[in-house]
Amino acid sequence: MQDTWVTRELPVLDATVSLLEESYMVTVSDIAARTGLEAAAVARALEALDPVFLDFRKTTTGGDPTFWYVLKVTPQARSAVGQWPTPDSFVTKLAAELSAAAGQEDDAERKGLLSYAARLIGDTLREAAVRAAGQVLAPALGPVLAPQAPSRPDSDEPLPLAEAARAASSSGSSASSSSSSSAGPSSPSAFAGGPGSPSTTSSTSSSSSSPSSSSLAPARAPAPASAPTPAPAPAPASGPASAPALVPLPDPATPRSSPGARHSAPSSPAAS
Numbered sequence: 538m539q540d541t542w543v544t545r546e547l548p549v550l551d552a553t554v555s556l557l558e559e560s561y562m563v564t565v566s567d568i569a570a571r572t573g574l575e576a577a578a579v580a581r582a583l584e585a586l587d588p589v590f591l592d593f594r595k596t597t598t599g600g601d602p603t604f605w606y607v608l609k610v611t612p613q614a615r616s617a618v619g620q621w622p623t624p625d626s627f628v629t630k631l632a633a634e635l636s637a638a639a640g641q642e643d644d645a646e647r648k649g650l651l652s653y654a655a656r657l658i659g660d661t662l663r664e665a666a667v668r669a670a671g672q673v674l675a676p677a678l679g680p681v682l683a684p685q686a687p688s689r690p691d692s693d694e695p696l697p698l699a700e701a702a703r704a705a706s707s708s709g710s711s712a713s714s715s716s717s718s719s720a721g722p723s724s725p726s727a728f729a730g731g732p733g734s735p736s737t738t739s740s741t742s743s744s745s746s747s748p749s750s751s752s753l754a755p756a757r758a759p760a761p762a763s764a765p766t767p768a769p770a771p772a773p774a775s776g777p778a779s780a781p782a783l784v785p786l787p788d789p790a791t792p793r794s795s796p797g798a799r800h801s802a803p804s805s806p807a808a809s
Contacts (some may be wrong), residue, residue: 541582548572549582549591551618564606572668576602583607590614624670631666632659 552571556563569579587593592608609634615621622630632655639651658666 541585545561545574545578545582546585547617549574549579550586550610550614553583553591554610554614554618554620556605562606562608564604565602567602568607580605586614590617622674624667624674627670627674628658628663628666631670635659 549568549572552568553563556567556571561565565576565579565583568574568583569576572579574582583591583593583605589611591607591610591613594608595602595605598604612621616623616626617768619626634657635651635658639648639655642648
């Protein structure tokens with residue numbers, strides 16, 4: 538596979554960014570005139586650069602790319618051509634400036650320090666310097682240099698509040714579904730007359746579907762009021778048992794009647 542970035546895409550991108558500083562849109566013919574490439578090669582380069590580096594628009598010209606145009610470029614394009622700095626290019630330029638300053642220094646001690654700093658930033662500590670430059674340039678360049686946040690935190694890190702709420706709701710729903718599926722015919726709630734028991738459901742449906750027997754029976758006369766129940770006699774007071782009452786003896790002077798005279802009929806007047 539032939540490398541076309543240096544020979545085709547980068548020159549086309551550099552010319553596009555430069556021309557957009559002069560006009561609000563750039564056509565394929567304008568870029569071809571700036572780079573010296575053919576219009577077909579410029580069109581292929583623009584198609585490869587779209588949409589990461591630029592916004593390439595095609596018009597209905599029957600396949601002729603002469604008047605196809607670029608509307609705008611992205612921040613990635615400006616960083617790629619050097620118009621905007623990147624952490625790596627920033628560190629490279631900083632090391633080069635320190636080396637140039639060391640070459641112009643007359644003091645031997647300062648000259649050695651500047652050369653040592655240029656070697657540290659450009660070689661020994663280059664990775665750390667690039668990371669530091671990315672942190673410094675990120676507020677200015679925004680999403681171009683800002684690192685992407687991980688899609689999901691590691692298992693040992695706490696979940697955010699929204700994730701924790703969703704996880705708790707999902708675990709609660711799964712627990713309730715598992716408990717409801719585990720209840721079978723042997724479950725006590727199925728035959729305890731609860732809302733979901735078959736007997737209760739069938740009795741409820743039958744009572745609601747068929748008319749009640751009390752509604753079909755004829756009306757009855759009201760029952761007569763019953764006499765009030767006498768209050769029970771008060772219980773005797775607790776204490777020692779009282780002696781039985783004595784019955785008086787009959788008087789001996791009083792004559793006693795015979796049993797036959799007690800039941801004899803009275804005499805009639807005719808007999809007397």
